[in-house]
Amino acid sequence: MALTWQQPLPPIYTELSDAELRLRIASAKETLADKLVILGHHYQQDAVVEFADFTGDSFELSRYAAAQKGIEYVIFCGVHFMAESADILTDQNVRVILPDLGAGCSMADMANLEQTIECWEQLKESCPDDLIVPITYMNSSAAIKAFVGEHGGAVCTSSNCRNVLEWALAGGEGSGSRLDGSAPDTSSLNPEPRTLNPRVKILFFPDQHLGRNTAYAMGYPLEKMVVWDPRQDLGGNSERAIRDATFILWKGHCSVHALFRPEHVDQVRIDHPNMKVIVHPECKWEVVQKADMAGSTAYIVKQVEAAPPGSEWAIGTEVHLVNRLKQQHPEQKIVVLSDCQCLCTTMFRIDLPHLCWTLENLVEGKVVNEIKVDADTRKWATVALERMLAIKGSGNPVGKQQPAANMVD
Numbered sequence: 001m002a003l004t005w006q007q008p009l010p011p012i013y014t015e016l017s018d019a020e021l022r023l024r025i026a027s028a029k030e031t032l033a034d035k036l037v038i039l040g041h042h043y044q045q046d047a048v049v050e051f052a053d054f055t056g057d058s059f060e061l062s063r064y065a066a067a068q069k070g071i072e073y074v075i076f077c078g079v080h081f082m083a084e085s086a087d088i089l090t091d092q093n094v095r096v097i098l099p100d101l102g103a104g105c106s107m108a109d110m111a112n113l114e115q116t117i118e119c120w121e122q123l124k125e126s127c128p129d130d131l132i133v134p135i136t137y138m139n140s141s142a143a144i145k146a147f148v149g150e151h152g153g154a155v156c157t158s159s160n161c162r163n164v165l166e167w168a169l170a171g172g173e174g175s176g177s178r179l180d181g182s183a184p185d186t187s188s189l190n191p192e193p194r195t196l197n198p199r200v201k202i203l204f205f206p207d208q209h210l211g212r213n214t215a216y217a218m219g220y221p222l223e224k225m226v227v228w229d230p231r232q233d234l235g236g237n238s239e240r241a242i243r244d245a246t247f248i249l250w251k252g253h254c255s256v257h258a259l260f261r262p263e264h265v266d267q268v269r270i271d272h273p274n275m276k277v278i279v280h281p282e283c284k285w286e287v288v289q290k291a292d293m294a295g296s297t298a299y300i301v302k303q304v305e306a307a308p309p310g311s312e313w314a315i316g317t318e319v320h321l322v323n324r325l326k327q328q329h330p331e332q333k334i335v336v337l338s339d340c341q342c343l344c345t346t347m348f349r350i351d352l353p354h355l356c357w358t359l360e361n362l363v364e365g366k367v368v369n370e371i372k373v374d375a376d377t378r379k380w381a382t383v384a385l386e387r388m389l390a391i392k393g394s395g396n397p398v399g400k401q402q403p404a405a406n407m408v409d
């Protein structure tokens with residue numbers, strides 16, 4: 001989704017003080033009571049998180065949205081692709097609201113359906129005998145999720161990427177992903193993903209870094225991965241390189257996590273020798289390799305919560321989460337890995353005035369900023385999301401391990 005135009009709020013909402021907005025939000029929430037659930041991603045500002053009924057990473061929030069029964073509205077304090085997923089996973093009559101329509105995700109915008117279809121056609125011509133399983137990160141449009149669902153693949157998040165890739169390398173949904181439309185020869189698929197049939201390939205999008213970091217941690221060397229640049233023929237690769245690759249990584253990235261660089265880790269090692277470096281897998285491979293640990297936002301939260309007093313952390317993820325952890329754990333020393341402002345500006349668009357405006361409209365019976373996925377897209381995107389939710393072992397960290405020779409073809 002390209003950034004969507006958000007209508008200016010009625011002036012009153014920008015004139016009210018934070019204290020007044022808080023009172024009005026609390027009162028509207030009380031009026032709407034059980035009809036409403038407010039979900040808040042970990043990167044939201046504290047003032048918004050205060051009103052969330054549930055806070056989590058994108059995987060936790062999608063599971064939570066799927067579990068809601070009997071409600072009428074979900075206000076999703078996060079970004080557009082998350083609200084779309086919530087709309088897909090909740091009952092048809094539940095109305096999902098994004099308080100500011102400008103809250104998109106630049107990474108999700110790096111892959112569109114037209115480019116994806118073009119890529120798929122080119123892969124079909126280059127590797128006619130291969131079984132290609134498309135996997136998309138949660139940070140993608142509903143249209144991309146639907147494409148993936150229709151072609152035998154699944155969605156993943158940073159919490160369960162490894163589990164989803166293992167499932168995909170074992171053949172994914174099988175028949176749906178055969179490029180020529182015929183059923184795959186499953187007798188040749190090894191049930192052990194680690195010794196997979198060499199003809200299974202993963203098309204992973206839109207975040208090349210999550211794909212690379214996870215595949216590498218599973219034991220695949222970088223030579224088994226190519227980057228697909230949608231602006232170039234064959235994604236900028238030779239046919240040979242594509243045929244030899246196991247992972248075709250879409251050329252997308254998160255502009256916030258791209259701000260963390262290997263030299264930031266080097267500096268922490270010099271300045272704070274006892275500090276552990278923990279980063280999100282949207283960071284570049286070179287950063288993840290230098291870090292001590294890598295995992296989803298939920299994984300980062302769990303590591304800090306479980307650490308003893310006196311622990312020291314340099315955290316490579318969005319600044320609101322890092323600052324919240326810092327406040328919640330004064331017994332530990334917590335810093336942002338880099339000194340730049342690693343702020344997700346689109347997440348930051350969700351604020352008290354927008355939350356108050358959406359809630360007060362709901363009290364008056366008006367639904368503003370509804371996020372609705374059309375029926376066709378919903379059908380296949382649901383398949384891709386439900387496959388993800390059904391894959392066992394979600395929540396494992398990306399981890400870091402050296403490639404094992406027996407894991408690659």
Ligand code: 13P
Binds near residue numbers: 056297
């Ligand atoms: P999580 O899957 O860890 O919630 O990450 C979502 C996101 O947008 C990170 O940039």
Ligand code: SF4
Binds near residue numbers: 106139
């Ligand atoms: Fe998108 Fe990056 Fe913001 Fe996450 S932090 S929502 S990936 S731009």
